[in-house]
Amino acid sequence: MGERNIKALQECGIRVTPQRAHVWGVLAESGGHFTAEEIWERAGALLPGLELSTVYRSLEALGDAGLVAESRLPEGPRVFEARSSSHPHLVCVVCGGISHPDADDIGRRLLETLNAASEGFEVSEMHVAGRGVCARCAADG
Numbered sequence: 001m002g003e004r005n006i007k008a009l010q011e012c013g014i015r016v017t018p019q020r021a022h023v024w025g026v027l028a029e030s031g032g033h034f035t036a037e038e039i040w041e042r043a044g045a046l047l048p049g050l051e052l053s054t055v056y057r058s059l060e061a062l063g064d065a066g067l068v069a070e071s072r073l074p075e076g077p078r079v080f081e082a083r084s085s086s087h088p089h090l091v092c093v094v095c096g097g098i099s100h101p102d103a104d105d106i107g108r109r110l111l112e113t114l115n116a117a118s119e120g121f122e123v124s125e126m127h128v129a130g131r132g133v134c135a136r137c138a139a140d141g
């Protein structure tokens with residue numbers, strides 16, 4: 001857990017606790033997608049006695065602050081990552097790799113389109129995933 005991580009939390013105006021800082025550190029330093037249990041294992045190694053329920057509460061606070069996105073992937077558990085707002089995922093059926101489409105604003109544009117077509121229904125959250133074969137697996141045949 002670095003100074004940088006603590007600073008990110010302070011800048012978002014949320015109260016910094018060791019639990020939140022470690023949960024955030026796991027996500028921010030790896031840049032990957034993790035289940036709450038995976039975060040718990042990693043953060044717990046640095047913060048003995050950390051409880052899974054505390055990890056969930058920390059994730060919720062970080063999510064409310066716009067630092068962490070929660071996503072549901074096809075056939076998978078909920079995953080968390082250091083990224084804000086709803087955004088689409090690409091899931092490889094061969095290696096299980098999770099990636100993002102190249103256009104950073106695609107999630108926002110999809111949400112806007114969905115809202116525009118929903119006649120007053122306000123969509124606040126969206127879980128979109130494309131299943132297929134990633135470039136590396138396709139190259140491997």
Ligand SMILES: [Zn+2]
Nearest residue numbers: 033081089100
């Ligand atoms: Zn993602």
Ligand SMILES: [Zn+2]
Nearest residue numbers: 092095134137
């Ligand atoms: Zn793959």
